Amino acid sequence: MKAQGRMFNWLALFLLIVAVVYGVWSKEPVGTTALALSFGLSVMIGYYLAFTARRTDTGAQDNKDADVADDAGELGFFSPYSWHPLSLGLGAAFVFMGVAFGWWLVFYSIPLLLIGLFGWVFEYYHGEAQNQ
Template sequence: MRIEANLFNIPVAFFLVAGTVYGYFTDWSEWVGFLAIYLTGAMFLMVGVYFKMLEKRHGQRAEDREDAEISEDAGEQGVFAPWSWWPLVCGLGAALAFTAMAVGWWIMVPAAIVGVIGLVGWVFEFSRGQHAH
C-alpha cells in the first residue's frame, strides 16, 4: 500500500503550493478559489492517510514485494454482491439529489426516499433471499 499512499500524498504538496500561489495573486480576496484548491489537497491527504493506515494494519502485500510469487494472491479476494441492483438504486437517489441542487430543492424529498430505500436494500441484501447467510 505504500505506492498507493504516495500516489495520493505527493499531490498534497502541489495543491498546498498552488493554493498559496493562487491566494497570493488574488490578494486573498477571492475565497472560493484558494479554498477549493486547499480542499482538493485535503481530499488527496485523506485518501493517502487511509492507505497508510491500511499498510500498517495489513502489512506488505504480495504485489508490493519484488520476490513475490503469483500463487501468493490466489484464492478468494473478497465478498461481492452478485447480480445486485441496489447500487443502481443508490446511484439514482444520488443523481436525483444532485438534480435537486441544480433545479429545485423540492426534488430532494424523493431523492432522499430513493436513496434510503437503496441503501437499506444494499445493506440487508444478504439477510434474505437467494444469497442469505
C-alpha cells in the same frame, strides 16, 4: 498500499503548494478553496492508505521484484446481481439534481435514495431474525 499512500501524500504536498501560490497570486477565493479541499481529501486518502498498509501484509505492489501473477487471486466478495447500487446511484443523482432544479425533487428522491441505501446495507440479512 505503501506506494499508493506515498503517492497521495506527495499529491497532497503538491496541492498545498499550488493552493498557496494560486491564492497569493490570483486572490480568487473559489479556486483557492477548491485546491485547499483537494489537499484535504488527498491527506485523508493518503493517511488511510498508509495506516492500512501498516496493519496488513506486504502486497505484491509493494515488492519491487514481484510479477504480475503474484497479485492474482480473489479480491473479495462482491454481491452478484444486486440492483441496490443502481437505486442508490439514481437516488443520489436525483437528490443532487434537486439542488439545481428545485428542492421539490429532493423531497421525492429521498425515498429512492433510502431504499437503495437500506437495501444494499441489509441485503444479506433476510430471515436471520426469524431463526432465533
